[in-house]
Amino acid sequence: MKVAIIGGGPAGLYAAILLKKQRPQAEITVYERNRADDTFGFGVVFSDATLDNFEQHDPASYRRITQEFAYWDDIAVHFRGTVHRVGGNGFCGCSRRMLLSILQERARELGVTLLFEADIEDESRFADADLVVLADGINSRFREKFADHFQPEVDLRSNKFAWMGSTRPLDAFTFIFQETEWGPFIAHAYQYEVGRSTWVFETDAATFERAGLAGLSEKQSADRMAQIFGWFMEGHPILTNRSMWRNFPMIRSRRWVKDNMVLLGDAKATAHFSIGSGTKLAMEDAIALADAMAHAPTVDAALQTYERGRREEVEKTQHAADVSLVWFEHVDRFWDFDPVQFAFGVMTRAKAITYDNLTLRAPDFVGEVDKAFARQVRAKGFDVDLDKPIAPMFQPLKLREMEVKNRAVVSPMCMYSAKEGVPGDFHLVHYGSRAIGGAGLIFTEMTCVGRDARITPGCAGLWNDEQQAAWMRIVDFVHANSAAKICLQLGHAGRKGATKLMWDGMDRPLEQGGWDILSASPIPYFPDSQMPREMDRAAMDRVKGEFVAATLRGEACGFDMLELHCAHGYLLASFISPLTNQRTDVYGGSLANRLRYPLEVFEAMRSVWPKHKPMSVRISATDWAEGGITGDDAVAIARAFGEAGVDLVDVSTGQTVRDAQPVYGRMFQTPFSEQVRNEARVATMCVGNITTSDQVNTILAAGRADLVALGRPHLVDPAFTIRAAAWYGASDIACPPQYQPGKEQVFRNSVRDRQDLDDLKIKAKPKTRAELKADATKPLAAE
Ligand SMILES: Cc1cc2nc3c(=O)[nH]c(=O)nc-3n(C[C@H](O)[C@H](O)[C@H](O)COP(=O)(O)OP(=O)(O)OC[C@H]3O[C@@H](n4cnc5c(N)ncnc54)[C@H](O)[C@@H]3O)c2cc1C
Ligand SMILES: Cc1cc2nc3c(=O)[nH]c(=O)nc-3n(C[C@H](O)[C@H](O)[C@H](O)COP(=O)(O)O)c2cc1C
Numbered sequence: 001m002k003v004a005i006i007g008g009g010p011a012g013l014y015a016a017i018l019l020k021k022q023r024p025q026a027e028i029t030v031y032e033r034n035r036a037d038d039t040f041g042f043g044v045v046f047s048d049a050t051l052d053n054f055e056q057h058d059p060a061s062y063r064r065i066t067q068e069f070a071y072w073d074d075i076a077v078h079f080r081g082t083v084h085r086v087g088g089n090g091f092c093g094c095s096r097r098m099l100l101s102i103l104q105e106r107a108r109e110l111g112v113t114l115l116f117e118a119d120i121e122d123e124s125r126f127a128d129a130d131l132v133v134l135a136d137g138i139n140s141r142f143r144e145k146f147a148d149h150f151q152p153e154v155d156l157r158s159n160k161f162a163w164m165g166s167t168r169p170l171d172a173f174t175f176i177f178q179e180t181e182w183g184p185f186i187a188h189a190y191q192y193e194v195g196r197s198t199w200v201f202e203t204d205a206a207t208f209e210r211a212g213l214a215g216l217s218e219k220q221s222a223d224r225m226a227q228i229f230g231w232f233m234e235g236h237p238i239l240t241n242r243s244m245w246r247n248f249p250m251i252r253s254r255r256w257v258k259d260n261m262v263l264l265g266d267a268k269a270t271a272h273f274s275i276g277s278g279t280k281l282a283m284e285d286a287i288a289l290a291d292a293m294a295h296a297p298t299v300d301a302a303l304q305t306y307e308r309g310r311r312e313e314v315e316k317t318q319h320a321a322d323v324s325l326v327w328f329e330h331v332d333r334f335w336d337f338d339p340v341q342f343a344f345g346v347m348t349r350a351k352a353i354t355y356d357n358l359t360l361r362a363p364d365f366v367g368e369v370d371k372a373f374a375r376q377v378r379a380k381g382f383d384v385d386l387d388k389p390i391a392p393m394f395q396p397l398k399l400r401e402m403e404v405k406n407r408a409v410v411s412p413m414c415m416y417s418a419k420e421g422v423p424g425d426f427h428l429v430h431y432g433s434r435a436i437g438g439a440g441l442i443f444t445e446m447t448c449v450g451r452d453a454r455i456t457p458g459c460a461g462l463w464n465d466e467q468q469a470a471w472m473r474i475v476d477f478v479h480a481n482s483a484a485k486i487c488l489q490l491g492h493a494g495r496k497g498a499t500k501l502m503w504d505g506m507d508r509p510l511e512q513g514g515w516d517i518l519s520a521s522p523i524p525y526f527p528d529s530q531m532p533r534e535m536d537r538a539a540m541d542r543v544k545g546e547f548v549a550a551t552l553r554g555e556a557c558g559f560d561m562l563e564l565h566c567a568h569g570y571l572l573a574s575f576i577s578p579l580t581n582q583r584t585d586v587y588g589g590s591l592a593n594r595l596r597y598p599l600e601v602f603e604a605m606r607s608v609w610p611k612h613k614p615m616s617v618r619i620s621a622t623d624w625a626e627g628g629i630t631g632d633d634a635v636a637i638a639r640a641f642g643e644a645g646v647d648l649v650d651v652s653t654g655q656t657v658r659d660a661q662p663v664y665g666r667m668f669q670t671p672f673s674e675q676v677r678n679e680a681r682v683a684t685m686c687v688g689n690i691t692t693s694d695q696v697n698t699i700l701a702a703g704r705a706d707l708v709a710l711g712r713p714h715l716v717d718p719a720f721t722i723r724a725a726a727w728y729g730a731s732d733i734a735c736p737p738q739y740q741p742g743k744e745q746v747f748r749n750s751v752r753d754r755q756d757l758d759d760l761k762i763k764a765k766p767k768t769r770a771e772l773k774a775d776a777t778k779p780l781a782a783e
Contacts, residue, residue: 001027002129003016003019003028003131003132004133005135006120006142007133009265010283011264011267011286012030012264012265014061015289016112017103018057020112021110022294027113029115030107031118034116035117042197043096043190043193043196044094044096045093045190045280046069046093047280048092051066064102064106065094065099066092068095068102069093069192070192071092072170072190074173075089075174075175076172077346078175078232080339082339082340084339088360093191093192095192123261130299131262131303135267136267137265137267138266140266140268150268151254151255154249154251155252156247157247159205160205160245162221162243162246164222164240164241165197165240166233166239167195170190174187176229176232178229184335185203185229186203186328186331187225188200201225211224222238222243248325250325251269252269253268257304264282264286265281265282266281268285270318271317272322274325274328275317275350285314288310292305293306319663323351324349330675333675338375340365340369341369341372341701344365344366349702351666351667354695355694356697369701370392373389373701374390374395377397390728390729391697391730393408393697394407394730395700397440400614400647402613402614403485404440404441404707405484406721406730407708408696408720409440409710410709410710411711411714412489412563413715414458414460417458420461422461423467427460428474435478436482436718437717437722438484438721440484441485442478443486444460444474444487446459446460446565447459447461447488448492449546449550450463450492453493453497453571455570457510457513462490463553471488471554472557474486475557476558482734482736485561486560487616488559488561490605493517493570495574497518497532508526508529516533517533518532520534520580520587521574521580525569548605552608555609555613561616562609562616563616563618564602566598566618566620567620567650568620576591576594576595576629576637577657579623580657591636591637595637602646603645606645615648618652619637620656621634621653621676622653625657628660631671631672631676634651638680638684647683648683650685651686666689666691667695673704674704683707684707685707685708686705686708687709693724697728726747731747
């Protein structure tokens with residue numbers, strides 16, 4: 001077998017090593033345009049888990065890498081004169097030069113041919129090769145040459161960064177967030193060998209311009225960084241090595257394989273440096289390729305297996321990197337945070353690290369986070385314990401005069417079980433049991449303001465006395481038997497009206513018994529959906545009147561709070577999104593125009609809803625579709641409703657158009673809540689694939705939302721909040737006397753269960769690299 005590898009970076013060299021080990025007879029050549037010791041960059045970082053992977057695949061190079069690395073366990077966050085250190089992170093660093101020289105030596109030892117100063121222009125010279133590995137890095141010539149086939153997508157991020165170094169010793173992965181006269185600068189720094197550390201400096205484009213960095217030479221910009229971060233450097237110099245300021249390109253390629261050619265490492269996909277995964281991804285690509293080659297019958301099959309098997313892992317890492325880089329791009333959102341809350345945000349920015357996980361490894365740090373949170377609650381007038389504060393999920397919140405006992409919310413969920421809009425026994429049990437289950441606030445399902453405002457024939461309504469009496473029965477039950485507050489969600493289905501019950505075909509038009517539907521513009525939801533009628537002024541007045549009438553009925557029922565549904569493509573959402581609003585009058589065009597009618601409805605409701613009771617609005621913060629609403633629009637929408645008197649923005653996303661492309665995942669809508677809350681400066685509720693109380697606490701403690709709603713988790717577990725209260729020892733949680741023995745038992749058992757789980761987690765923790773480094777000096781078992 002003949003293998004040609006273009007590029008002698010970590011991906012190319014490691015692929016050569018693993019393939020040669022597997023096929024000693026194969027003729028494997030690495031072509032590298034640079035000289036052997038001609039390398040850019042400073043250090044590279046690996047996590048413990050990555051090193052485990054290296055150990056399994058090539059113990060010899062693993063052993064040499066681990067002999068050279070610097071190990072650290074702590075992450076230190078410097079912000080506004082404070083430093084917070086969190087242990088248990090398990091990372092190692094070594095110099096890129098050393099890594100490459102170890103890999104080169106290992107490759108040579110195995111019989112790989114390494115050709116340096118060999119700049120490959122044309123792959124046709126490898127016509128006789130069985131496999132051609134394109135490991136030619138971030139600016140891959142071959143990815144671009146075959147761009148039509150590989151279909152790369154390059155997203156050039158807005159921040160500027162430069163990779164530099166220093167002799168400053170560091171005993172932790174160090175983040176420094178530095179205020180300057182020009183704006184914020186960030187340093188990401190770690191030591192990779194004795195007397196050498198990597199320093200990546202980052203700033204936003206406007207700060208970069210204001211600081212005049214655009215016109216400076218490499219040396220001058222290093223001097224500027226030394227000046228900015230001088231207080232920390234203790235006289236150590238900032239070093240450069242092709243340390244140009246650049247914008248990070250997030251690269252994704254639709255295809256990785258062309259005939260017998262395969263993209264590896266940065267050539268196919270990049271991950272932002274803030275999660276330290278570039279070299280890891282490159283080397284793990286090599287592992288995946290070698291594994292596929294070991295098991296597949298042909299090269300062709302192996303390449304397909306590599307691409308199929310590896311893509312999800314790469315995309316997951318890229319997604320984490322995206323979330324992380326966005327956090328750094330918007331660091332100004334958090335600049336006025338309490339430093340400990342800020343540090344918690346840094347730690348938890350990419351989802352993998354959570355409140356519970358940090359409690360286990362850095363209990364004092366989380367204790368400080370809890371205290372900072374409790375101080376904010378105290379500042380709002382609550383007499384909460386500051387010395388031993390309860391977890392954020394169980395801290396109260398006040399909106400106008402309404403106080404909620406905890407921050408867990410039952411999200412609005414249509415039950416499609418009303419008869420002519422009247423909620424029945426199912427609803428009483430449904431809402432009643434969730435209220436007893438401990439949630440601080442319960443939202444009703446979308447309750448429709450008129451018969452023709454319904455989504456389906458099973459939707460609840462509030463346009464007549466019978467419905468009002470039925471809702472009052474539910475509200476009274478909730479108030480009499482729980483500490484929960486209950487919020488009425490009012491809505492109008494718009495173009496999604498006259499559709500089937502969820503279980504008969506979500507959003508599909510009714511075959512019989514339908515009614516005329518309305519929307520901002522006459523655009524059907526599905527091509528075969530009913531054509532909605534464009535609302536004229538008379539229809540607008542009629543529907544606004546229905547919203548006001550339902551608001552008055554809601555007050556008569558005794559609801560504590562009111563929400564206006566402006567999300568998910570229903571009537572008011574159809575005005576807000578440019579994809580569904582094509583009007584040419586004052587209700588179409590600019591965002592201000594598209595918001596005009598929803599705001600008019602909101603203001604009319606607000607004017608009759610009691611002053612002491614809060615109101616929220618649910619929005620779709622993105623349409624997840626080209627040309628639709630974006631996070632930035634959501635901030636403008638939230639500001640507009642904020643000015644109209646909204647107390648809380650309930651941040652959902654999508655469901656406005658059929659061809660949306662949502663990016664699902666854990667807590668996938670939370671970044672929008674974070675953006676709206678911290679840019680528009682309004683209280684927010686987030687929702688969407690939040691399934692654990694750990695996630696709830698992580699979101700709240702990091703300042704990403706003020707309330708957290710859970711929908712589907714509450715469908716199977718009405719007592720979600722009581723269980724969580726037991727876990728966090730929030731013994732104040734309300735429980736009706738009938739259920740008290742159950743509460744006592746779950747609280748008792750939780751203490752033991754939590755201890756058992758913590759013990760298990762501690763036992764399952766793999767050996768630290770410090771221990772492994774000691775092992776590395778022992779003789780190596782035969783390979
Ligand atoms: C300037 C810079 C500095 C960096 N510094 C660091 C750092 O300090 N720490 C860190 O963790 N990560 C760093 N990175 C990122 C990290 O290097 C990459 O994520 C990782 O090296 C990817 O490995 P790779 O093998 O895919 O690509 P690379 O390491 O980029 O290797 C690709 C190799 O292909 C060679 N090549 C390209 N085209 C040809 C051709 N036509 N013919 C022959 N050879 C070719 C290149 O010379 C290069 O050696 C840096 C990246 C850049 C661009
Ligand atoms: C069965 C069901 C019905 C829903 N009905 C409504 C509704 O009436 N009003 C609304 O705003 N959202 C509705 N939603 C959306 C939820 O409120 C929530 O935003 C969504 O389910 C995501 O949260 P989750 O991942 O916690 O379930 C519904 C969701 C489900 C599963």
